[in-house]
Amino acid sequence: MKKVLYIIFAIAFFSACGSQEDNREGIIIHEKAADGGLRILKTSFPDFAFTNQNGDSVTQEDFKNKIYVVDFFFTRCPSICVPMAIQMKRIYTKYEGNDRIRLLSHSIDTRNDSIPDLKEYEQKLSVAAPKWNFVTGSYEEITRMAKEYMVPANVDENAPGGYNHSGKFILIDRKGQMRGFCDGTSEETVDEFIKDIDELLDER
């Protein structure tokens, strides 16, 4: 009799308020080369020319010898852009005093996102260029660069807000090579991503 009671007690104890596992899938590709360093996933990117939140031109020249993080968003995005902004702001804050780190966010809503819209978004996040550039350009140029970074980004009337786009953050090293990416909506994977940034900072 006692045994049965213990068993019931144990079951009650473990099931009383079982916490539910969060089922969000965090994707991180943690490619390590033979020497233990971050693998080169892509060696080069084509030239680009966009306009940032201040109306200034932004090209690959602005990222020369910089380690930078790339993503795609839009200001009226109702889905993943706020979590992405929360995570990108963490990276911004961590490297605010380090001029070797830059952030580059492309608006894919080229029909609606004007330069003043990008400026307003910058102000809402309390950040500034050149550390964090929010850029716009022609739809063809933005989607062309998205393809280059291997990030889906396109008009999709069925997607929330009218655009289908990925929440990925892409990591580019100071030689302009792609060295990593992560799910920019997940705090845990961005923790790992920040370690990758630190690793690139240590590279000579």
Add this chain to the structure above:
Amino acid sequence: MKDKIIGLFLLLLAIVIAESCQSNPYKQGEALYTNFCASCHQAGGKSFEKLMPPLAQSDYLTEHKADLACIIRYGLEGEITVNGKKYNAVMGELPSLKEVEITNIINYINNSWGNNNGYTPLKEVQKSLENCDK
């Protein structure tokens, strides 16, 4: 003897359940919040810069109590004022949530992070959802 063991067992069971459930009684609401809301509104319902208004100790929640069900189901657009500050972000819709799930989320939010906004019964949520603007 048997009665004593059973009595002791029931007492312990009561303590265990009371202890483990004391933090927040709206367990489903908490799980749904974590899955559907927390990536923007964050675990503590806190604000994010000037982009995301707070849910914790937010006057918007108490002033728009009857609108919460519609907001959760259909999202929200346009400028709003929360605790004296203006916000203008687009909140997405969650059409897949059932009425009872929306009720549980409302009650979790209304009774977490220092909020003490009372209990909203399912019937009230159903009534609100019949009269959404969209």
